[in-house]
Amino acid sequence: MIEISAPVADSLKDRARVALGSRNLILVGLMGAGKSAIGRMTASRLGIPFIDTDAEIERVSRMTISELFAAYGEEEFRALETRVIKRLLKSGPRVVSTGGGAFINERTRRQIKRGGLSIWLRAELDILWERVNKRDTRPLLKTENPRQTLENLMNARYPVYADADLTVQSRDVRKEVIVNEVLAAIAGVASESVEK
Numbered sequence: 001m002i003e004i005s006a007p008v009a010d011s012l013k014d015r016a017r018v019a020l021g022s023r024n025l026i027l028v029g030l031m032g033a034g035k036s037a038i039g040r041m042t043a044s045r046l047g048i049p050f051i052d053t054d055a056e057i058e059r060v061s062r063m064t065i066s067e068l069f070a071a072y073g074e075e076e077f078r079a080l081e082t083r084v085i086k087r088l089l090k091s092g093p094r095v096v097s098t099g100g101g102a103f104i105n106e107r108t109r110r111q112i113k114r115g116g117l118s119i120w121l122r123a124e125l126d127i128l129w130e131r132v133n134k135r136d137t138r139p140l141l142k143t144e145n146p147r148q149t150l151e152n153l154m155n156a157r158y159p160v161y162a163d164a165d166l167t168v169q170s171r172d173v174r175k176e177v178i179v180n181e182v183l184a185a186i187a188g189v190a191s192e193s194v195e196k
């Protein structure tokens with residue numbers, strides 16, 4: 001019988017899984033970068049649990065992110081976010097997708113740096129804007145000029161996101177391509193060698 005070698009994509013997943021070990025993979029980056037969507041798909045490829053910190057915050061508070069901001073303000077939301085992330089990072093391996101402001105908060109950033117491998121999904125403004133303007137679930141963008149607000153956040157936050165362990169460029173390609181690049185970054189292989 002002829003033995004067929006494992007597909008390239010599978011071996012990439014295996015290499016990434018071995019490289020991650022028992023660490024958590026934590027996705028950071030601006031709203032619309034794809035942290036929630038790409039995180040979920042990456043976890044499924046790796047065969048490990050996925051948690052989105054915003055979804056977890058909504059579950060424990062029984063409120064939506066918008067309701068939390070409206071009722072208690074951003075400061076309280078950040079305090080809750082810090083607590084939830086601290087708890088989620090206690091054991092691994094998991095893929096943890098954070099909200100865009102989590103890594104900007106100094107305490108939360110320290111927890112993330114300690115709690116696993118951080119990866120910045122970086123994207124250009126036009127891409128982010130195209131994605132986020134379709135929904136009104138992001139309280140920070142309820143301003144007179146939300147595109148400008150997003151640009152301001154980008155300018156303020158990009159130097160901080162750059163402190164993540166790894167960076168992958170999120171762009172206008174199929175999500176599977178980005179997931180492969182995330183796996184390649186974890187495995188420490190050049191993305192050019194990744195099957196698209």
Ligand SMILES: Nc1ncnc2c1ncn2[C@@H]1O[C@H](COP(=O)(O)OP(=O)(O)O)[C@@H](O)[C@H]1O
Nearest residue numbers: 030031032033034035036037038131173174175
């Ligand atoms: N590579 C991609 N191509 C097309 N759409 C994407 C891609 N990555 C994410 N999206 C979409 O963009 C929107 C925002 O993604 P989401 O995962 O919620 O971002 P974040 O959690 O970083 O704010 C979602 O509708 C998601 O399906």
Ligand SMILES: O=C(O)C1=C[C@@H](OP(=O)(O)O)[C@@H](O)[C@H](O)C1
Nearest residue numbers: 030031032054099100101138139
């Ligand atoms: O950038 C931010 O400060 C926020 C990003 C949101 O998550 P996403 O980045 O998943 O949209 C959510 O946590 C909240 O609206 C605040």
Ligand SMILES: [Mg+2]
Nearest residue numbers: 035036098099
């Ligand atoms: Mg999200």
